[in-house]
Amino acid sequence: MSDKKPVCTCIQDPYADLPPELRPKPVQKIGGLRKVTCPGCGLVYWTNRPTDLCVNCEKKGVKIENAGG
Numbered sequence: 001m002s003d004k005k006p007v008c009t010c011i012q013d014p015y016a017d018l019p020p021e022l023r024p025k026p027v028q029k030i031g032g033l034r035k036v037t038c039p040g041c042g043l044v045y046w047t048n049r050p051t052d053l054c055v056n057c058e059k060k061g062v063k064i065e066n067a068g069g
């Protein structure tokens, strides 16, 4: 005698066994932009430039000081 139960595989969440904090989150990215905080004025903005300095501070000539120079 075999007692096989039909197993529904239509609903399969690969992360069902994981706690919420271990599940992969959708990454907030807008077209290659990254969210940065300007070290000069503290402005939080999105940029695709390698520097965190915003254009306003760049115009003012603000330089990012390196700690422990």
Ligand SMILES: [Zn+2]
Binding pocket: 038, 039, 040, 041, 042, 043, 053, 054, 055, 056, 057, 058
């Ligand atoms: Zn700035």
